[in-house]
Each structure stands twice: as C-alpha cells, then as structure tokens.
Amino acid sequence: MPELPEVEVVRRGLEKWVRTRRIEAVQVLDPRSVRRHLDGPLDFEQTLTGCTISSVVRRGKFLWLGLDGLDVPAVLVAHLGMSGQLLVEQPEAADEKHLKVRLSLEEQLDYPDELRFVDQRIFGGMFLSPLVATSDGLPAGLGSPEPAIPQAAAHIARDVLDPNRSAEDLYLALRRRTTDLKRAILDQAVISGVGNIYADEALWQAKLSGSRKTATIRRPEVQRLNDALIDVMTRALAAGGTSFDSLYVNVNGASGYFARSLNAYGREGKPCLRCAENGVASVIRRDAFMGRSSYTCPVCQPRPRR
Structure with a gap:
C-alpha cells in the first residue's frame, strides 16, 4: 500500500x-x-x-x-x-x-x-x-x-511531516497505548502515514525494537524515533517514494527509487550496514508480523527481555 x-x-x-x-x-x-x-x-x-x-x-x-x-x-x-x-x-x-x-x-x-x-x-x-x-x-x-x-x-492523527505535530505528541499518544511499539506507530490514530516499510526503516535508524512495549518507552527514545521517522520520510519523498512493482507510480506514470536506499526492509540475510561499519558481524532477520514481515538487526535493535 x-x-x-x-x-x-x-x-x-x-x-x-x-x-x-x-x-x-x-x-x-x-x-x-x-x-x-x-x-x-x-x-x-x-x-x-x-x-x-x-x-x-x-x-x-x-x-x-x-x-x-x-x-x-x-x-x-x-x-x-x-x-x-x-x-x-x-x-x-x-x-x-x-x-x-x-x-x-x-x-x-x-x-x-x-x-x-x-x-x-x-x-x-x-x-x-x-x-x-x-x-x-x-x-x-x-x-x-x-x-x-x-x-x-477526521479519525486519523496528524502525520509524520505535519508541522503542527511534535515528538511530545507522539510520546503521549504512545503512552496511552498498551501494545508493541511497531503496532503503535502503524496505528493511524497514533501517528498517520506510517506503513510497514517505513516503520521498519525508522525503527532501524532509531536503534529500537518494534517489540518494545509502549509502556516502557522513554521521552529521549521517542525523540530519536520521531527524528528517524521524519528523516526517512523526507529522504523517501526526495527519491519519489518506494516502488517494488508497477502499481505505485506518480501522476505521470514514473516509479520512485527509494527502494535502493532501504537499510532494513527486504534485506533478510544481508549484513546490517551499521554493524558492518562498526566491525560487527550481524545480518538482518525477518519475522512474521501481522500477516506481513518485520526486518530488524538482532544486534543493534535488541529485543526486550520478556
């Protein structure tokens, strides 16, 4: 979508x-x-x-x-x-x-x-x-x-790039939920415009696991996540969006090319680029998630202890 x-x-x-x-x-x-x-x-x-x-x-x-x-x-x-x-x-x-x-x-x-x-x-x-x-x-x-x-x-929240929204708004919305972090940011009533691809990219960039419970999230972590969401969306917009097939095109029929810049989504089994830069051997893993997939690095996005 x-x-x-x-x-x-x-x-x-x-x-x-x-x-x-x-x-x-x-x-x-x-x-x-x-x-x-x-x-x-x-x-x-x-x-x-x-x-x-x-x-x-x-x-x-x-x-x-x-x-x-x-x-x-x-x-x-x-x-x-x-x-x-x-x-x-x-x-x-x-x-x-x-x-x-x-x-x-x-x-x-x-x-x-x-x-x-x-x-x-x-x-x-x-x-x-x-x-x-x-x-x-x-x-x-x-x-x-x-x-x-x-x-x-009218039921959806302000979106990632809306100038009338802040990281504090996101923090308060997350703390009102009792769910996993990725599920929360996919909820359009929490913050709108985020789908599966950009959720994985922003969580990777913020070094956060989507399995974190929203009740445990702290303000500095939300600020980091908010900054990552804005950065990922801005870069994707500059690239014309992400196209994996011919179904997404702009009004003139051209495809976007942000898929070439993805760091997590769709990179199962490939090295984590951030870990590789730091001399750490780690590969992106894929897990089933709500009938779709989640892509994360097990090293720099460690899962919370249950």
Missing part, C-alpha cells in the same frame, strides 16, 4: 496539473470504485460536473481535492488502497486496462486534460465526503490552510 511519501508525490503532481481547473465531465467506468459514494455513480458524476478543483490536500495516506461550486461543503476523497493510481493524461491517450473513473478537465495549454483513477485490485476508490472542523482548530493537512477535514479522515 502506498505510504505517506508515495501519496505526497501524487499530491504534488495533482497540485501542479489539476488545481484551479474546472471539471467538465465525469465518467464512472466501474461502480465498485465509487461504492463509498452512497448516492450512486450517477449522482457522483452529476455532482462533480461543473466544480472547480480548488486545492489538493493530504493527511497521512488520505488525499482529497477541494471543490468550488457545491451547494454543501464537501471534498473529493481519493483513496489509493493497494493499487490505486491517479494519472494525468491527454484524452487521445489509450485507456489503461484498469481505468475506473475519468474526469475531463477544462482545456489548458500544454496541460493534460484528463484525470484518471486506475485501480487493478479495487481496494481503493473515490467518493465525496462532507467537511468537518478539525478538533484543534489548525489546518487539516498539507495543501490547505483551512481548519476543515473530510469526515472520512
């Missing part, structure tokens, strides 16, 4: 290519991709037609388009799920095999005139969500100064 850096790459592309443009027509090619729009595909098409995209906003993995021209304040939420893609294309470009929704935009010189939602596995989707006030009165996410958030995203 795309994580914060991948979704932010998409947000930036959409902000460049579609913000301020009027939606001239909407075509739902697969009703399953608008299943969360309870009034149905026809209402989805009719409601969006004539609206202008005023902003492109992200909190964590949630992405939404602000809309001018609606009778009731609402936004268009685009959830990428496991394989969703938002692509900007010229109308004459061939339809993608798994094209689900097409938004035709007003013509603009040298700009693609279609926004396409493509989704192979159909775990993602698009839907309209009403706006509600943020609980703290601060901007909802990156891309808008407004203290209003889609009702569908």
Whole structure:
C-alpha cells in the first residue's frame, strides 16, 4: 500500500496539473470504485460536473481535492488502497486496462486534460465526503490552510511531516497505548502515514525494537524515533517514494527509487550496514508480523527481555 511519501508525490503532481481547473465531465467506468459514494455513480458524476478543483490536500495516506461550486461543503476523497493510481493524461491517450473513473478537465495549454483513477485490485476508490472542523482548530493537512477535514479522515492523527505535530505528541499518544511499539506507530490514530516499510526503516535508524512495549518507552527514545521517522520520510519523498512493482507510480506514470536506499526492509540475510561499519558481524532477520514481515538487526535493535 502506498505510504505517506508515495501519496505526497501524487499530491504534488495533482497540485501542479489539476488545481484551479474546472471539471467538465465525469465518467464512472466501474461502480465498485465509487461504492463509498452512497448516492450512486450517477449522482457522483452529476455532482462533480461543473466544480472547480480548488486545492489538493493530504493527511497521512488520505488525499482529497477541494471543490468550488457545491451547494454543501464537501471534498473529493481519493483513496489509493493497494493499487490505486491517479494519472494525468491527454484524452487521445489509450485507456489503461484498469481505468475506473475519468474526469475531463477544462482545456489548458500544454496541460493534460484528463484525470484518471486506475485501480487493478479495487481496494481503493473515490467518493465525496462532507467537511468537518478539525478538533484543534489548525489546518487539516498539507495543501490547505483551512481548519476543515473530510469526515472520512477526521479519525486519523496528524502525520509524520505535519508541522503542527511534535515528538511530545507522539510520546503521549504512545503512552496511552498498551501494545508493541511497531503496532503503535502503524496505528493511524497514533501517528498517520506510517506503513510497514517505513516503520521498519525508522525503527532501524532509531536503534529500537518494534517489540518494545509502549509502556516502557522513554521521552529521549521517542525523540530519536520521531527524528528517524521524519528523516526517512523526507529522504523517501526526495527519491519519489518506494516502488517494488508497477502499481505505485506518480501522476505521470514514473516509479520512485527509494527502494535502493532501504537499510532494513527486504534485506533478510544481508549484513546490517551499521554493524558492518562498526566491525560487527550481524545480518538482518525477518519475522512474521501481522500477516506481513518485520526486518530488524538482532544486534543493534535488541529485543526486550520478556
């Protein structure tokens, strides 16, 4: 599933290519991709037609388009799920095999005139969500100064790169949980935008075991983890995100290359780079975790004693 850096790459592309443009027509090619729009595909098409995209906003993995021209304040939420893609294309470009929704935009010189939602596995989707006030009165996410958030995203915490969040916020959220550290930072109500890949990378960088109990975590350790999360996400964003297959691409269809810089995730049986620099022989291990995998160094990320 795309994580914060991948979704932010998409947000930036959409902000460049579609913000301020009027939606001239909407075509739902697969009703399953608008299943969360309870009034149905026809209402989805009719409601969006004539609206202008005023902003492109992200909190964590949630992405939404602000809309001018609606009778009731609402936004268009685009959830990428496991394989969703938002692509900007010229109308004459061939339809993608798994094209689900097409938004035709007003013509603009040298700009693609279609926004396409493509989704192979159909775990993602698009839907309209009403706006509600943020609980703290601060901007909802990156891309808008407004203290209003889609009702569908109101339950998630501020994300790793949100300037209105601090290490102390993370510490307090962790101490309110009674679980393992990795499970906690994957909880979008604790801190949003972190998925399995970047959790492993940040924990490795912070020299912390994901098996630590949140009740034992100390403020200096949380500061170290918070710094690592920010650094890992920032570097991944600069690299265009992490792509392991063709399902994650930016709005122009290009893949990210942060996978080349991973220190822990996917490196089972390979030397721990930090230990190797210090002359210590250690290899990355893989353990089953919530139906997925965790990658850690047994030397510099020692497990807690039970």
